[in-house]
Amino acid sequence: MSEEQTLELLIGPQHPGSGHMRLVAEMDGDVILNFEPNIGYVHRAVEKIAETKTYVQIIPLVERTSLPDTANHNLGYVLALERLLGIDAPLRAQYLRILLAEINRIHSHLYGMGIHGNMIGSTTMLMWAFGDREPFIELAQRLTGARLSYSYIIPGGVRRDLPQDFRNDALKALSYMERRLKDYDRIFVHNPVTLARLKGVGVINRIDAARIGVVGPNLRASGIAYDVRKIEPYCIYPDLDFEVVVRDEGDAHARLLVRIGEIEQSISMIRQILGKIPDGSILADRYLDLVPSRTRFEKRSSVKFPALFSGLKPSKGEAVSRVEASRGELFHYLVSDGSTHPYRFRIVTPSFKNLIAFKHALLGQKLADIPAVYGSLDYFPPEADR
Amino acid sequence: MKPKDRRAGKLLGLTGHMQAIRSGIEHIFKPRMTVLYPEVLQDLGPNYRGMLKLRIDICISCTLCARICPSNALKMVKVDVRKYPGITYQRCIFCGFCVDICPVDALEMSGSHDAACYTLGEQVLKPEDFSKDPVIEDKPRVKPLFDEKRGLRYESC
Structure with missing residues (x-):
């Protein structure tokens, strides 16, 4: 055959290198002409299942959309539900919520960085990042009782109070992480191999990033300082002093640096929270009054649910919430018809919004850049497919 | 790229590689966060x-x-x-x-x-x-303790 032809290359859907999805790349030699991610392999109909469950039962369900990032998903759903119920959490509970959310952000970014390192051949980074998740998972476990699926945030508050010694343990874990970030810098982040693989690869420029609607660290790496925690602050973020980490380059390496910067910001935020967390109740009085006094949380480590939680009935209406999850802006939309089940529930996850970045970032790149760009976007297929 | 820049780039790459290798070698001798599961079980704490x-x-x-x-x-x-x-x-x-x-x-x-x-x-x-007690395996257990230098340290209990 003498005529030149492009080649349609299928990558996946078996996991290594492609995630739970299939990548269809149209190749001209080694250069990508067109790139189509083919998603839906881990679709679990979370939204439809939610319509068959009561409002409190949905809490573990929304966490399953994104297991590395459960606290933020839990928080987003509960904020929407609280708007429907017209209830606010006490201040201490709000501090505890953000404490868990930021711990979760650190170990979720470590997860993403580890996978990214593995994809471009730095197995050391995978092992280190996954090992260093452990102190934060252990912290979260002492606070909530579970390692990943916390189900910690409930309407009107949180389930458990800070355990004894938590403050000291957390401060130790944080200074350990700060020390480790310097190690990461030498062995991975500014390693010449990493620089050669990631610098100038998969560039999404500022205008494109805004136009196609990329969110989260990927957007901030393209020079746009958009963070829901600043734009539309929820819980106690207005009281916390933190910066939105922004880079202008828009390439795979900038996205990595933004995540490192966010880990540093989260460390500083957790220190602030531990320093000024107020005393008080961790469940709204409206629910606390329904619990028999002998099982109130002052006498035990966790709150008791009122029996009402088995069939919460919000009034008719709809509510939305926006939170900044680890991978970007997370949107929940909840419609109530006055019964015990939601009439409609919609989640727009950050990974779903970031998916389109594949098509833009990979055009004109080489085949070997696919894993480098894939890892840098920190795309999590189960989160996008829901 | 001018020859001079290229030389500077190579030098920068070399120091980067050396730093990475040094960092890696340092960690060979550092103790690790490891539990030899299933021979040793991690104590999950009272709130688990x-x-x-x-x-x-x-x-x-x-x-x-x-x-x-x-x-x-x-x-x-x-x-x-x-x-x-x-x-x-x-x-x-x-x-x-x-x-x-x-x-x-x-x-x-x-x-x-x-x-x-x-x-x-x-x-x-x-x-x-x-209503019977869940089976708890009779194996040596370790308790994770937080440590500034090592992250987690496991102590037998």
């Missing part, structure tokens, strides 16, 4: 949401646990005249909602999460079996 136990003498058969269970793992089963919760660990997701909603504290969680069985049937527990 592990396998459940029913205290059948306290249970008032209010059905709240079965109603809040998000995965239908808990079901009310008839024993003599009253109904008590039975559980299937094929479905349980260890969220602990049933424990937290029980008005009389008849359900409690243990620090064990090893729910592995030889047959599926063993994971379905009737109220009588549900």
Whole structure:
């Protein structure tokens, strides 16, 4: 055959290198002409299942959309539900919520960085990042009782109070992480191999990033300082002093640096929270009054649910919430018809919004850049497919 | 790229490689966060949401646990005249909602999460079996302690 032809290359859907999805790349030699991610392999109909469950039962369900990032998903759903119920959490509970959310952000970014390192051949980074998740998972476990699926945030508050010694343990874990970030810098982040693989690869420029609607660290790496925690602050973020980490380059390496910067910001935020967390109740009085006094949380480590939680009935209406999850802006939309089940529930996850970045970032790149760009976007297929 | 720049770039690359190698070598001699599971088990702490136990003498058969269970793992089963919760660990997701909603504290969680069985049937527990203590393996245990230099340090307990 003498005529030149492009080649349609299928990558996946078996996991290594492609995630739970299939990548269809149209190749001209080694250069990508067109790139189509083919998603839906881990679709679990979370939204439809939610319509068959009561409002409190949905809490573990929304966490399953994104297991590395459960606290933020839990928080987003509960904020929407609280708007429907017209209830606010006490201040201490709000501090505890953000404490868990930021711990979760650190170990979720470590997860993403580890996978990214593995994809471009730095197995050391995978092992280190996954090992260093452990102190934060252990912290979260002492606070909530579970390692990943916390189900910690409930309407009107949180389930458990800070355990004894938590403050000291957390401060130790944080200074350990700060020390480790310097190690990461030498062995991975500014390693010449990493620089050669990631610098100038998969560039999404500022205008494109805004136009196609990329969110989260990927957007901030393209020079746009958009963070829901600043734009539309929820819980106690207005009281916390933190910066939105922004880079202008828009390439795979900038996205990595933004995540490192966010880990540093989260460390500083957790220190602030531990320093000024107020005393008080961790469940709204409206629910606390329904619990028999002998099982109130002052006498035990966790709150008791009122029996009402088995069939919460919000009034008719709809509510939305926006939170900044680890991978970007997370949107929940909840419609109530006055019964015990939601009439409609919609989640727009950050990974779903970031998916389109594949098509833009990979055009004109080489085949070997696919894993480098894939890892840098920190795309999590189960989160996008829901 | 001018020859001079190229030389500078090479030098920068070389120092980068040397730093990475030094950093890696340093870590060969540092102790690691490792638990030799399953020979050694990690102590999960008093608040861990592990396998459940029913205290059948306290249970008032209010059905709240079965109603809040998000995965239908808990079901009310008839024993003599009253109904008590039975559980299937094929479905349980260890969220602990049933424990937290029980008005009389008849359900409690243990620090064990090893729910592995030889047959599926063993994971379905009737109220009588549900009120027995979950099997806790008799193996050496280690307790994780936080450490500024090592992250986590495991001490036998």
